[in-house]
Amino acid sequence: MSPGPARAALTEFVLKVHARCDLACDHCYVYEHADQSWRRRPVRMTPDVLRAAAGRIAEHAAAHGLPDVTVVLHGGEPLLLGPDGLGQVLAELRRVIGPVTRLRMGMQTNGVLLSERFCDLLAEHDVAVGVSLDGDRAANDRHRRFRSGASSYDQVLRALALLRRPAYRRLWSGLLCTVDVRSDPVAVYEALLAQEPPRIDFLLPHGTWDNPPWRPAAGDTAYARWLRAVHDRWRADGRPVPVRLFDSLLSTARGGPSGTEWLGLDPIDLAVIETDGEWEQADSLKTAYDGAPATGMTVFSHTADDVAASALLARRRSGRAGLSDECRRCPVVDQCGGGLFAHRYGAGHFDNPSVYCADLKELIVHVNENPPEPVRLDAGLPDDFIDRLAALTGDRVAIGRLVEAQIAIVHALLAEVADPLPTGGAGADGWAALTALDRSAPESVARIAAHPYVRAWAVDCLAGTGTGARQGPDYLSAIAAAAALDAGTPVHLAVPVRGGRLHLPTVGTVLLPEVADGTARVEIGPDSLRVRAGDVTVAVNPGTAGGPRWWPTRRLVAQDVSVLLEDGDPHRDCHRLPAGDRLGDEGAARWAATFAAAWQVIRDEVPGHAEELRAGLRAVVPLRRSGAGVSEASTARQAFGGVAATETDAGSLAVLLVHEFQHSKMNALLDVCDLVDGTRPIDITVGWRPDPRPAEAVLHGIYAHAAVADIWRIRTDRQVDGAQAVYRRYRDWTAEAIGALQRADALTPAGSRLVRQVARSMSGWPS
Ligand code: SF4
Numbered sequence: 001m002s003p004g005p006a007r008a009a010l011t012e013f014v015l016k017v018h019a020r021c022d023l024a025c026d027h028c029y030v031y032e033h034a035d036q037s038w039r040r041r042p043v044r045m046t047p048d049v050l051r052a053a054a055g056r057i058a059e060h061a062a063a064h065g066l067p068d069v070t071v072v073l074h075g076g077e078p079l080l081l082g083p084d085g086l087g088q089v090l091a092e093l094r095r096v097i098g099p100v101t102r103l104r105m106g107m108q109t110n111g112v113l114l115s116e117r118f119c120d121l122l123a124e125h126d127v128a129v130g131v132s133l134d135g136d137r138a139a140n141d142r143h144r145r146f147r148s149g150a151s152s153y154d155q156v157l158r159a160l161a162l163l164r165r166p167a168y169r170r171l172w173s174g175l176l177c178t179v180d181v182r183s184d185p186v187a188v189y190e191a192l193l194a195q196e197p198p199r200i201d202f203l204l205p206h207g208t209w210d211n212p213p214w215r216p217a218a219g220d221t222a223y224a225r226w227l228r229a230v231h232d233r234w235r236a237d238g239r240p241v242p243v244r245l246f247d248s249l250l251s252t253a254r255g256g257p258s259g260t261e262w263l264g265l266d267p268i269d270l271a272v273i274e275t276d277g278e279w280e281q282a283d284s285l286k287t288a289y290d291g292a293p294a295t296g297m298t299v300f301s302h303t304a305d306d307v308a309a310s311a312l313l314a315r316r317r318s319g320r321a322g323l324s325d326e327c328r329r330c331p332v333v334d335q336c337g338g339g340l341f342a343h344r345y346g347a348g349h350f351d352n353p354s355v356y357c358a359d360l361k362e363l364i365v366h367v368n369e370n371p372p373e374p375v376r377l378d379a380g381l382p383d384d385f386i387d388r389l390a391a392l393t394g395d396r397v398a399i400g401r402l403v404e405a406q407i408a409i410v411h412a413l414l415a416e417v418a419d420p421l422p423t424g425g426a427g428a429d430g431w432a433a434l435t436a437l438d439r440s441a442p443e444s445v446a447r448i449a450a451h452p453y454v455r456a457w458a459v460d461c462l463a464g465t466g467t468g469a470r471q472g473p474d475y476l477s478a479i480a481a482a483a484a485l486d487a488g489t490p491v492h493l494a495v496p497v498r499g500g501r502l503h504l505p506t507v508g509t510v511l512l513p514e515v516a517d518g519t520a521r522v523e524i525g526p527d528s529l530r531v532r533a534g535d536v537t538v539a540v541n542p543g544t545a546g547g548p549r550w551w552p553t554r555r556l557v558a559q560d561v562s563v564l565l566e567d568g569d570p571h572r573d574c575h576r577l578p579a580g581d582r583l584g585d586e587g588a589a590r591w592a593a594t595f596a597a598a599w600q601v602i603r604d605e606v607p608g609h610a611e612e613l614r615a616g617l618r619a620v621v622p623l624r625r626s627g628a629g630v631s632e633a634s635t636a637r638q639a640f641g642g643v644a645a646t647e648t649d650a651g652s653l654a655v656l657l658v659h660e661f662q663h664s665k666m667n668a669l670l671d672v673c674d675l676v677d678g679t680r681p682i683d684i685t686v687g688w689r690p691d692p693r694p695a696e697a698v699l700h701g702i703y704a705h706a707a708v709a710d711i712w713r714i715r716t717d718r719q720v721d722g723a724q725a726v727y728r729r730y731r732d733w734t735a736e737a738i739g740a741l742q743r744a745d746a747l748t749p750a751g752s753r754l755v756r757q758v759a760r761s762m763s764g765w766p767s
Contacts (some may be wrong), residue, residue, distance in 0.1 A: 009064035010304050012270040013057050014074045014283070017045045019275045021077040023110050024147040027178055027205050035286035035293060042275045044081060049277040050089060052299040054096035056273075060304035061101035067736045068102035074272075074283070076603050079113040081123055090125040095255045105762050106130065106173060108146070110158030112152055124765045128173035131159060135177055135193070142180055157272045160195045170731075170762060174199030174244075180217070181222040185229040193241060196742060198759060201244040202227065203262075206287035209346025209355050224362035227744040240752055242760075244630060252335040263360075264337040265319040271307050273299055279307045288345035291743045315350075324351045332364045364549065386707030386750055389669060390703075390757030392710050394607070396537045400614040402448060402668040406640045408447040409671060413458035417473050426494040426519055428475025433491050437480060441487030442724060451564075452619055452642030453571040456475070459638045460571065467570045471496050481522045482507050484540065488526050494519040495531075498570065500532060502695055508552035509568040510538050523734035552590050554621060559751045560598035561610075566619040566642065575634040575644040590647065591622060597650035602658060605714045609707065616641050617661060631656060635663040640671075655711055662704040674752035675699060684740050695746035698737050699755070705734045706758050713765055734758075 019041050045053075050600070052105060061069050071093055073086075081089065090105065097103045100692050106128040116455050133156050134140045141151045163172040175197040177188065190684055191201050203222060205215035229244055239246075248258045258264025261282065272280040273643075275298045285293040295302075295310050307313060315322040320333065327338040330353070338344055339354030346352050354360060382452035388398040419430035438445045448454060457475055460468020471478075477493040482504040484491040495502055497520050500513040510531045512520055520533035529540045538549045546552050554565045566572050573579040583591065603610045631648035633656035643660040645653060668755060669675065676695045684691035686701060695703070712727035741747065747755065 008308065010060060010271050010308050010637075011064055011066060011068070011074065013053075014072045014270065014272040014302075015050075015053060015089075015378070016047065016075060016095075016272065016274045017042075017050075017073050017078050017086075018076040019043055020074060020080060021075060021110070022080060022112055022146070023077070023144060023152055024111075025144045026145045027180075030744060035288075037274075037286075037294070044085070045089070045275045045277075047092075048058065049273075049275065051090050051096065052277060053273045054093050056299045056304055058100040061097065063305070068100050068104055069097065070104040070106060072098070073105070077110055077113070078107050079109050079118060083115075086118070087121050087125075089125065090121070094125065094711055095241050099598075100323045104128070104534055108132070108176065109159075110152065112155040114159035114162055116162065119162055119165075119171065122171050123626035123767045126764070127171065127761055129163060129171045130173045130176055130201075132161070132176045132178075133158065133160070133192065134180065136191035136561050139180060139183035139188050139191070140434070142183065154340045160197075163353070164196060164739070170735045170759065171763070173527055173548075173763065174201055174242075176201045176203060178438070179223060179226060180205070181226045185226045185234050187234055189230045193237075196349070197241060198756060198763070199242045199244060202230070204340075204359075206284055206340075206342060207289055207355050208343060209352055211287070212355050219358070219360050220360045223356060223359035224366070227359075227363050227397060228366050234371070235271075235370060237749075238428070239751060240254045241612075242756065243314045245369060249335055249364060250371070250498065250649045253368055253371075253605070255334075256611070258335075258337065261660050265333075265378055266336060266337075267319065268313065268341075271304060271313070278602055279304075281310075281313055282342070284340055284342040287342050288350075292342075292345070324353055326580050328355050330361075331762060332361055335364050335368075336360045362401040367377070367495040369465075386669075386673070386753050387757050390754045392706060392758070392761040395608075396611040396615045399612045402640070402665065403616055405672050406455070406668055407446050407449045410455045413462065414476065414479070415448070417458055417461055418476060421473055421476075425472035425474065426496065429475065430480040430493055430495075432478065433480035433493060434476060434483060437483045437487060437489060439755060441489060442484070444489075445483045447486055448479055448505055448675065450618060450641065451569075452636075452639035453566065453569045454479060454505050456574040456636060456642075457505075457571040460574070465496075466544045467573065470498055470571065477522075478504050479713060480500070481524055481691065484524045485529060485685050490525050492523050495522045497533065503568060504529075504534045504572055505569060506553055506564060507542055508546070508550060509542065511551065512536065512538070540564045547635065551582060554592075555594040556592055558596035559603070561599055561617075563595075563617050564619040565595075566621045569619075572619075572621045572639075572642070572644070574639055575621065575623070575635040576636075577626070577632055577634050577644065577646075578624045579644065580624045587622075587647075592646070594650050595620065598653035598702075601650055601654035604709055605654070606707075609661070612665075613657060613661055616664070617657070618642060620645065620657075622647060633657075633660045635660045635667065637667050640664050640668045655708060658711060659704050659708050662707045663700055666700050666703045667755075670696070673750050674748045677746055677748050680744075680746050682744050684737070684744055684746075686737045689727075695741060695744065698741050699747070699751060702737050702741065702755060702758055705730045705737075706762060707724060707767070709734055716766075728767075731762065735762065 020043050040572040054728045058071055108130045111131040134144055140153045142348060144152050175192050177203055179190055216601050234243055244260055248260050252258050256267050274280055278295040295307055297306055317531040320328055323338045328334055339356055339360050343354040343356055344350045344352045369757045388395040421428040455564050457468045474496040478495045481493050481495055485507060496511050497515040497518050502510045502512055502520050503726035510535050515533045520531050523530040528543055531538045540550050544644055551568050553568055553641055555562050556565050567582050573710055600676045621644035623644050623646045625646055631646055631652045633645040635643055643657055645656050683694055684698050685692050686698055709727055712723050715723035716727045
């Protein structure tokens with residue numbers, strides 16, 4: 001279900017490619033419930049039905065301008081097609097639908113027949129695989145057995161072991177578990193969790209008012225009790241895996257979408273195509289009465305629009321208006337939405353609440369009253385912050401929160417530097433000016449504090465190392481002078497001069513060779529800057545080009561972005577690679593042109609990252625060219641928003657900026673959130689380095705390489721020469737590292753959540 005731009009359109013199609021199953025689960029709604037239409041249908045979808053079905057989907061996508069559609073192979077058991085048959089189906093779908101829209105393919109399977117050959121095929125066609133498993137052996141064997149009565153448990157576990165392999169891990173979309181209240185809820189949950197699925201989905205067994213689900217006693221809300229127990233355990237565990245049912249309730253509690261037809265008021269956008277080409281509604285309707293899902297339409301005679309307009313489907317798409325009076329009056333209707341449509345059936349109509357009404361009410365109230373413990377985040381960051389940063393689609397708002405958190409950290413560092421200063425010195429005067437400015441012009445102080453190399457100075461200064469120690473606490477006055485200039489507030493301050501240079505962060509450098517090391521007087525007027533040292537006076541108009549004594553900090557400007565070309569700040573040399581010297585006019589002009597072209601590439605290829613960079617990138621530091629002449633780049637732990645790079649071409653700079661800013665974000669996230677469990681230090685082998693890496697470095701690599709893979713994925717789509725090989729390399733490195741990190745159990749719940757979200761963002765990518 002996706003609330004896409006064309007709300008009247010269907011976006012998800014379930015294809016019944018094989019109508020029989022190798023298992024005989026007694027709770028299966030296809031064979032064991034009221035609708036028995038499977039008996040009259042062909043065993044497998046024929047090529048002409050498949051071609052017509054694919055054609056209808058493509059036609060629908062084109063007519064509605066859909067950016068993507070999802071096709072889920074279902075049965076019966078789709079793996080009964082065999083590898084060749086399945087390959088033909090997947091190839092045909094790609095051939096017909098692929099040229100029209102982005103095709104996302106999925107498959108729901110019992111897993112019994114899953115083999116390496118199948119997995120290779122599914123990987124080749126990028127098919128997300130959901131597997132049905134009802135929990136531990138006891139729970140699973142209660143229902144999911146072969147016709148002979150034999151257990152399917154071991155075969156399914158073998159399939160899951162295959163899907164956990166690094167090569168196939170990205171295919172796995174999750175586990176589907178049908179609830180049986182006779183099973184121990186926590187044992188079921190733990191057994192599912194032990195399989196390390198990317199997601200768990202709990203389904204209530206289908207039933208209606210005419211055929212109600214089994215309960216220990218009439219009126220007993222056993223299903224609510226069972227799900228509450230699972231919810232409480234999941235919550236206490238720190239929500240180690242997404243559980244669709246609970247995530248859906250948490251989302252709708254905040255006014256978000258439910259993401260499932262089981263709950264909420266999201267419009268239904270799904271239709272089923274049977275093996276004979278009949279259009280049907282959701283499979284769950286099979287539980288209502290014989291013929292309930294039927295539409296009387298086929299792919300040969302009717303379009304998907306005809307199906308969407310059919311009376312029962314239109315009603316299921318009408319949200320609150322399509323509910324019973326009792327549901328419309330219900331206080332939790334926005335979250336429940338009357339439950340699954342099929343479960344409302346009774347006495348010949350659907351104008352009823354769900355047969356699970358009392359359970360749903362009790363569960364919803366319980367989940368609302370026991371919201372998840374927030375992932376531990378400092379600085380009052382919202383609970384969904386991790387998800388927003390992990391999504392590769394870009395989130396300007398989340399970056400804004402990171403910037404705020406960084407500014408708060410810098411403020412604290414400045415206060416720490418100022419703490420022991422004796423009164424009357426340059427540092428103490430600078431601190432006094434800074435605190436006064438913070439009251440009168442806090443935005444100006446924040447703008448200077450957000451400069452990456454102010455923090456770099458403060459950390460060095462406190463540690464007594466590097467250029468930070470050389471400038472010492474007196475540099476507080478340089479920061480104050482820069483903030484005063486930004487605010488247009490007059491101040492006079494003594495500012496340190498080191499090596500004949502006086503630097504004001506974000507503003508520029510005054511050259512005072514006659515001073516060498518000492519201080520100079522900086523006089524800031526409403527719109528002037530004057531520097532005095534002995535007999536020398538330098539009057540600077542910061543907005544003008546440089547002169548013999550004045551090196552202004554220049555900017556790289558492109559369309560909707562402007563960042564500093566930082567080649568003068570003495571604290572910029574905190575990166576892994578050495579910073580270059582001040583650029584001449586020609587070199588600066590080259591950088592400006594390359595940056596503008598790179599920005600166009602970023603906007604064009606990954607606009608979400610452009611949004612993030614615009615919100616968080618502050619400065620680009622030119623690096624000294626390496627002897628090998630290769631493009632290199634770096635970020636520094638203490639310099640959020642600063643990226644250092646060697647001069648290169650626009651396409652490469654675009655990749656370097658996105659790549660390094662991911663590291664910068666990760667550094668900032670680590671400032672506000674524990675992502676790695678420090679009690680379990682471990683080194684992990686990764687694809688991009690010969691030496692095993694600690695968990696934090698692997699996390700960095702995953703985050704950065706996923707973004708790089710994303711760029712090369714787009715370039716592959718655009719048929720850029722050699723792009724596919726690069727895309728695959730980064731994607732595989734990332735996917736393998738995700739698997740290794742998850743197996744290593746070295747992350748906190750917040751770290752696990754981030755990694756899962758990155759994996760989810762990558763789950764629809766092509767092989
Ligand atoms: S809890 Fe019951 S009455 Fe309320 S919306 Fe759900 S099914 Fe309807």
